[in-house]
Amino acid sequence: MKENPLNLLMSPRSIATVGAGNNPTKMGTIQALSIVKDGYRGRFYPIHPTEKEVLGHKAYPSVFDLPEAPDLAIFIVPAAQVISLMEDFGKIGTRRAVVITAGFRETGREGEVLEEKLKESAHRYGIRFLGPNCIGLLNSAISLNVTVMPLEGPPGLLGMASQSGTYVTQTLPYLKRRGIRFSKAISLGNEADIDICDALAYLGEDEQTKAIALYIEGIKDPARFLRIAREITLRKPVIAQYVGGTEAGARAGSSHTGAMAGPDYLYEGLFQQAGIIRVHSVEDLYGQGWALATQPLLRGKRIGVITNSGGPGTAMSHTCNAGGLEVPVFSEELQEKIRPHIPPHGARANPVDLTFFLDIQAISRTIPELVMQSDEVDGIVLHGAMGTGFMNQIYTHAGEMFGVSREEFLEAFREDTSAAVELPKKYGIPFLVSSFFDEDDDYTTAYREHGIPVYDAPEKAARAMVALWKYRQIRGRRLEAAPPLPPASKEAAALIAGAVERGAPFLDEYASKKLLAAYGIPVVNEELANSAKEAAEAAGRLGYPVVLKGCSEEIAHKTGRGLIHLNLGEEGAVRRSFEAIRQAAGKEIPVLVARMVRGQRELVAGAIRQPGFGPCVMFGLGGIFTEALRDTVFRLAPLSRLDALEMLEGIRARELLGEFRGMPAADRQALAEILQKVGNLLLLHPQIREIDLNPIIIEGSRPVVVDALITF
């Protein structure tokens, strides 16, 4: 495997900056200050045309005056200067750079040209770089901070790759208040060179990083992304937010980093295929990401809910349940153990509700430990461990009655939190906390310091537990390669070549199915007839009842035009229908005679070539419901057998595929093969733009393609 360019870039032994000086109102200075002040121990070389010293470090008038080729060069200068500087660093032997500077591809055509030139210059010298138009990076393991905000606290566990700089810099104080700490964070900017795939691969290998969060506006190479991600997610959770799937989101992303977005349903499919947990807000990206980074693997779905308040307890129970987790009723034995620790009107069956009861040791230590020891749950959500935050409120009214100062009062009520915060580690059990009391509460603070996530709402704690459960299921997946592509069928190639030569925009139904059949896709038995007599003979061979359809390259959609006659039971009907179709068509088109396939379950499969995305396979509910319900799933081709089987389980109407209303279960293997083959078709025949098999009728248990269209 090739060395990841971020290995050196994220852990440089020496750094040079261009654009940092001694004016603290300048961006460059502020970023250099982060390097200088936050504990980075490598060598630091500011380049400055006039200053002798920058931020207490010897400054150098030009790149060529540096005492060594630094591992990393950071540019915070106007766009026009970046290219020649890149070349200067190339000449002295520097091979990694970060281009903070904006004003490239995101600004339009001129910027695009400039960005191309920048790439060429870097490429010429073998320089790999982040940006342009990024905000830098963080590596908490070596206290390297290149952002504009201070990095405080110990090294973290959550790795972040972001197509927005804000999410690794403006949010640092936000994250600090919530106890969330990065291992590494990478601002990707325009991804002229190093891209989100490199960052993902890097974080996947990074031992400090226990979970990976991605903020995504568009992925340039989804196939590579998938290849990297699906391997990582088997051993490390990946969580992602994608915001490019709407018109406004795509437009905004494009003016932000020039990102090329794609439809939401394709990204949804990509994430599912890759085993990535998707969220829809940056808060959940960080918040659930932090749970994934800090908590052990959830062993099962039984959750204990412990609370001092019915509302949060009910909301957490409901949210767990709605997310597929169980909140099992505790055994009588466990309930009896809990009973002495809660008031008589409290609840002990799960949720355990102490009600408004101020024995904080009971809620934070005694009861959680009893539940952990019971082996009746796999994870715990807790709401109601509150200390100084609550007492501080009480003091506001009652303080003078105690005759002590606020500080003395809080000190008197300060409890020993140490046993409580050690419990989860002691029992190795996922443990998530909700509290309405913030950093001013000693429990909130102590939990956070011990890597136990504390959320500011009960539903968030429960949803983070659901994320752990999602990851448990992903972790159980197997990685299976797509089988090698079969050789291209000569018959198929000839059909395509013929149509392309004729300038036909698509293959007619008969030819489309012949092409599918050439790859072993089960299509209905049918023959082409050019007279009523031929039609009747064909029907005799196929067996009644039959279907007649007008068939021509000039007619793509036959519905509602009198070109389809179903369920014809005898020769006379066939002859009459033949004439009727010719009349409806207004010309002597060939007519397809097909065996009538019977089955109530109609599905659709297809493949599309989305610009910038590559061939994708689609599966869903077919027939008239295709458009009305859009109950469809997508995956990138080629598909492994497991990919295809997961697609079948991905539709809302998945129940239809099992034994259903007296019908046998659909042959899932056969369906999966159709999906794999449809994907392969686009890979084997670049002329094909789109394939649509609709409907595929489940006849008995066997899928049969009844109509098909192949478009160029």
Added chain:
Amino acid sequence: MKENPLNLLMSPRSIATVGAGNNPTKMGTIQALSIVKDGYRGRFYPIHPTEKEVLGHKAYPSVFDLPEAPDLAIFIVPAAQVISLMEDFGKIGTRRAVVITAGFRETGREGEVLEEKLKESAHRYGIRFLGPNCIGLLNSAISLNVTVMPLEGPPGLLGMASQSGTYVTQTLPYLKRRGIRFSKAISLGNEADIDICDALAYLGEDEQTKAIALYIEGIKDPARFLRIAREITLRKPVIAQYVGGTEAGARAGSSHTGAMAGPDYLYEGLFQQAGIIRVHSVEDLYGQGWALATQPLLRGKRIGVITNSGGPGTAMSHTCNAGGLEVPVFSEELQEKIRPHIPPHGARANPVDLTFFLDIQAISRTIPELVMQSDEVDGIVLHGAMGTGFMNQIYTHAGEMFGVSREEFLEAFREDTSAAVELPKKYGIPFLVSSFFDEDDDYTTAYREHGIPVYDAPEKAARAMVALWKYRQIRGRRLEAAPPLPPASKEAAALIAGAVERGAPFLDEYASKKLLAAYGIPVVNEELANSAKEAAEAAGRLGYPVVLKGCSEEIAHKTGRGLIHLNLGEEGAVRRSFEAIRQAAGKEIPVLVARMVRGQRELVAGAIRQPGFGPCVMFGLGGIFTEALRDTVFRLAPLSRLDALEMLEGIRARELLGEFRGMPAADRQALAEILQKVGNLLLLHPQIREIDLNPIIIEGSRPVVVDALITF
């Protein structure tokens, strides 16, 4: 209209407490302290057996020693004492009470009996009361606070009725930090007397309350709730969280307040019918509720997005779009006006992205005002107005370079926020802010002080805007009464009476459709045959093709048992099918001969009687998809015409009802009438437990009921 019991209860001129003393570690004392300390100006009478004075107020040894009958009595005593105290207050003439005390219905059978006795005692004296098992109330207009937490800040605009005490008390400091302020808040407890309907009606009439938030574990009288809510939502937004719709949620709620929950889909339907905006977390309940309470009505769906950062800008644009709002590209004219105020590489088309650019006046004042003046948007979301919060971070690294203290530094950068925060009011435009900087930022604080919601994540600001858009649509609804119930059909009554007499658990298909037809519901033409000859004769009368089905009260579900023969084209087939059905049934059951109804669109309608909920009507996608897709909506009967039409638009597959694949639009009026009539059937005939019309086939445009089952 009857006087709402909360009018006096929420605004008492005098209050007596039982259970408050001078021990500040007791709950009763803490609650009384809130009354005494937070500015309530009415008369306050603590009752205490031994103390002469309680919290600085003269104490009275018993109820009978009080100098007057207080408007309100508050009980914070053990459950066993509540009843006799209630009677004592009744005797002296007090007519409102709050029972904080727990240990009633929520604890099981014994508590239930105690609660019944409490109700009887109160009823005997005409006392209306809140609780038991509640936490009290807040009326910020008169600074009345009965909760355990201090109430700070000016009176607010959001009214809250909560089936959890925590959400009107533990969360007060949480809300204060977020700038959210209650007008009135009511903790409902077990609702032995005053219930959520009373609270909703009260808040609906309260002028101070501009939006209403409801936390719900179960509603005892959904029909009354609907009646009250649907009228209020036309003039005041109502937002609700419901957590009783899962097994664990229902169980937790039951042990919390003894709430009787119902399935989630019924509550979903109830909220839609009532025009209530539903959320799934208490954070959204407060956060979106605060936007609804503070912001003017959104006039349209065009949203301007203003940001200093691409990530939040893209996320807000995407979230607006995904929620049905538009983020229109600005006119060239407006873009030109914006251009001078942003850096050259910034974006001005909407979103306006200043990029990381520190002209805070531009982002907070100049650009928002240009956009407001343009008349090109109906609302604005903003991310990036940051002042001291940001500078405070900068100081951490750069402070010493400025040679001033942190305080001096922040003071020097403190900007005049006044013009920025006045803008939204000046232009009367909904304006929502996102910031990663919290109360330590002067912009965050200033916005909040001026009633402009500030969210801690961009998606939350965008989602709150979506909530405003939802309310805009609700506000446009008309209130239409359900038509009066028609007289019960004698034929229908006879059919039911006959079946009930025979002990039949349901009406057979033939009888079910006869009953439906008696109310004018369009059912397929059909006849009952007892011999092959009769069947053939019936088919001749009905016209070919026909359908034959075995028909018996002993057989409810015919599918997959060989009892249905479709599409029979001639007499021979009819005779053969008749014999085949008899054979499959194993006995000489009657056989239904029906015209074959043709149509690809199959729907379902039905009605159920859910315990504790009343008759509900269901509509959805029918045929084999009913169970597999569960694309259904529910409403409480009786339905107005608009209710029924809204149901049709409520299914995911609603597109099917329009012109579709060459088929004409379905007759929505006819469908709506079926739904109304199905609801009426349950109201007219209490013996009917469930009605199931499946499928209703759209033949051409006309709905025809093809199969039906009426269950007792």
